[in-house]
Amino acid sequence: MFIRIFFSMLLGMLLISGNAQAEGNSTYKLASGDVVRINVFGEPDLSFEEIRLTDAGTFSYPFIGELRAKGKTASEIEQMLVDNLKGEYLINPRVSVSVLAYREFFISGEVKEPGGYPFQPGLTLRRAVALAGGLTERASTKRITIVRDQDADKPISATLDTKVLPGDTITIDQGFF
Known part of the structure; x- marks a missing residue:
């Protein structure tokens, strides 16, 4: 019984912590020096563990070229990638972008x-x-x-x-x- 209570409390703390991190990332504006992770579900060639934004706040992405991330949130970058990959390259791309390291x-x-x-x-x-x-x-x-x-x-x-x-x-x- 004690172990079950302990694990449900631990799971609740992890969920709260994850939501706090997600909320912070949802309003955070990217700039030069930030490091992001891009994951395109089912497409390992289009997924990247670490991308550091250049001094101009940009990064290079396959098939699309140079993308400007400066001043945009992670969810705005996700939408940009979906818009650029949809149709010509993928039918229904599922993209997630997360901030790994802040400047x-x-x-x-x-x-x-x-x-x-x-x-x-x-x-x-x-x-x-x-x-x-x-x-x-x-x-x-x-x-x-x-x-x-x-x-x-x-x-x-x-x-x-x-x-x-x-x-x-x-x-x-x-x-x-």
């Missing part, structure tokens, strides 16, 4: 190990600082700015609870004593 975020200034780090869904600035080895003794928790990947000329003020997005550039300034 990096960057953190500089008063952290112990500045640099680029892999993005993780649900990442906050507090966790990003922890990934970068923590704050230096001179760091200000009130003078933090983020430049978002999609809005490069508008730095925004941030707190340690601000959400970090893929491609963000975070700068932590010195505090005045």
Whole structure:
């Protein structure tokens, strides 16, 4: 009895976790550096385990050529592939696209190990600082700015609870004593 309850709880947690990941992928806009998986059911020659988007946010696909993925969601890429493969190449293509790895975020200034780090869904600035080895003794928790990947000329003020997005550039300034 205990084992059955344990496994049904575990299955429920996995389903919730999978839905959270799927919801994150459904609104996430792809850009340069993201890695996607493309699966065309029943067509191993058209399925790819890892495709990294180019600097221009594109990828090359058999029979179709160069496709622009920048600014599109995984489901929009699925529909693009279905539209291009349907008719001439396949009768009823079933395509799935999933994000395997998000592009990096960057953190500089008063952290112990500045640099680029892999993005993780649900990442906050507090966790990003922890990934970068923590704050230096001179760091200000009130003078933090983020430049978002999609809005490069508008730095925004941030707190340690601000959400970090893929491609963000975070700068932590010195505090005045």
